[in-house]
Amino acid sequence: MIKKIMLVILALATIYFIWDTILKGNSVYYAKHSSSSNVRDLELMMFTENLDHLGKKDGFKYKHKIQENYKTVQNVEKNVYFTYEFYENAHTYKYRDDKRKNYYFDENFKLKKVVDVGNNRQYVDISTVDENKIKEEIYENFKPILEELENNEPYINLQWIFNRVYRDRIK
Template identity: 35%
Template sequence: MLKKVFLSVFVVGLVSAFCLGYGMLNLKKNSVYYAQHTPHSEGVEPVLMEVTSNLDSIYTPDIKGIKYDYDGNNIIYNTDSNGKTAAFSYYSSELYRYYDKGDVTYVFDGNFKIVRIFDDENLEYLSKPVDVSAVKRDIYRTVKPVVDAQSEPFINLKWIYDWVNKDRFN
């Protein structure tokens, strides 16, 4: 009798651990897909936030002109046909940086609001106003091939993703 109880508890624990592990892996690997379909407040960009913060977990296809850097910070480089490179990166301090094809770096906070703008050519911070929506469109163009390559998950756990990230994106 005691042997059956221990065996039952062991099997239930093993199945629970497997389900929990699969769920966590599913949420990381499919975070970009879930972010595309999650409710969020205006100005917050869940797709851009997830594509770089989970770059080591999502599907990163081998696309001409796209390179990935997982060493320390997650960075996506996109080189166009003219040889100009734009890059979008995530830093563990919850900062996102976009290096445009010119000489300007845009730094975003964890809510995807511009914190500062740096002119790389003149080595100075810029205080002039910028068109934030145009900058975000440029970032989307930079990471679009990677976002488009993400597939729909086999088991859709969007409701868990929304529940976990409700405060982060709202």
């Protein structure tokens, strides 16, 4: 009986290790190699959601507040921020550029609103904003980290598990 309990505990610990370390730690690599029609968006989502599992890089600052359910990475040189929040069962993302404009994205990484903080927090009409250009700017500002993560092949390739777990986001 004790052997069975120990085996179950060992199996659960192994599954947790694989899930936590390999899958989340290599999520950007898996996103890059997924069948998604919009790999860049999926990479950016995985990048911010799993910041606490990714290696740190010089020139970038990281904040992770478990109680407040958010994670932020800052490109110190360019003074831009990219944030992931999980609030009321929804994923949201925010990008703050160097002109102090906040771009808010929903759980599918679609632009929902823009607030110009530097101009008395005025809302900007999102129809005047080129969403793809903003996403490309985000990618470029965090490219040193993203390129390294994209090319960091995992010891055990769990692409099929990633594709299964994130199938709703891979479109």
